[in-house]
Amino acid sequence: MGFFENAKPITNRQPISFKCSACGACCKNVRDSIVLEPLDAFRIIRDKLRNGCTDSADDILWSIADLKELSRGFNVFVLRTVNDSGVCNMLDNNRCTIYSVRPRTCRLYPFTAEPCPEEHRIKWHLCTEQAHHFGKGTVTAREWQRKNVSSEDEEFLYEECRVLPELGEILRKVPEDNLQKAEQLVVVYRYLGYDFSQPFMPQFKENMLFLKSMLGKLTV
Numbered sequence: 001m002g003f004f005e006n007a008k009p010i011t012n013r014q015p016i017s018f019k020c021s022a023c024g025a026c027c028k029n030v031r032d033s034i035v036l037e038p039l040d041a042f043r044i045i046r047d048k049l050r051n052g053c054t055d056s057a058d059d060i061l062w063s064i065a066d067l068k069e070l071s072r073g074f075n076v077f078v079l080r081t082v083n084d085s086g087v088c089n090m091l092d093n094n095r096c097t098i099y100s101v102r103p104r105t106c107r108l109y110p111f112t113a114e115p116c117p118e119e120h121r122i123k124w125h126l127c128t129e130q131a132h133h134f135g136k137g138t139v140t141a142r143e144w145q146r147k148n149v150s151s152e153d154e155e156f157l158y159e160e161c162r163v164l165p166e167l168g169e170i171l172r173k174v175p176e177d178n179l180q181k182a183e184q185l186v187v188v189y190r191y192l193g194y195d196f197s198q199p200f201m202p203q204f205k206e207n208m209l210f211l212k213s214m215l216g217k218l219t220v
Contacts, residue, residue: 007112007125012142018110019137024094025130026109031086034079036065038190039156039200040103041077046196047101057192073171073182107148111141115157155201163208170215178218185214
């Protein structure tokens with residue numbers, strides 16, 4: 001959920017001289033940096049199941065991502081990279097093999113978004129670490145948002161901003177002897193507890209209510 005390094009704030013109508021050259025550079029040196037949000041994971045798993053994969057959702061997710069601790073009791077999945085080279089495991093001949101369901105971080109690049117639920121808007125930042133991407137073409141974050149941020153994406157972003165502080169507050173109260181159980185619950189109900197033939201957001205909201213209830217019981 002964090003911002004890229006070398007990101008600077010911009011307005012959503014500010015013209016940016018950028019054109020993707022399909023060089024694959026933004027998919028390299030990304031070790032532990034491409035976080036799979038629950039909506040990202042849901043879309044990837046659903047796509048693989050729709051295309052005939054017979055593996056379980058659990059096996060699909062663990063085949064492409066690693067679990068990393070973000071904060072006490074709270075782990076996230078990040079896209080796996082090739083060995084220690086930092087090249088995304090989803091990259092093949094400089095082409096993304098999950099392009100149609102690539103994570104939000106990848107879809108928004110060279111921009112990154114900071115949701116502001118209280119204002120019901122998104123603040124935009126420009127990632128400048130790949131200088132060769134700039135100098136050709138013109139695009140604005142507003143245009144990028146229209147193309148790459150669906151209503152489902154926005155709803156998820158705002159809901160995440162609301163629920164994450166609540167989860168963090170509960171997790172801080174979980175005693176050490178219950179922490180492993182709490183970590184397992186977080187992973188299951190954020191990433192795996194879905195019917196992948198049904199819409200995501202209603203299930204996500206229900207899962208978060210149930211997760212908060214279950215974590216609360218571990219604080220007693």
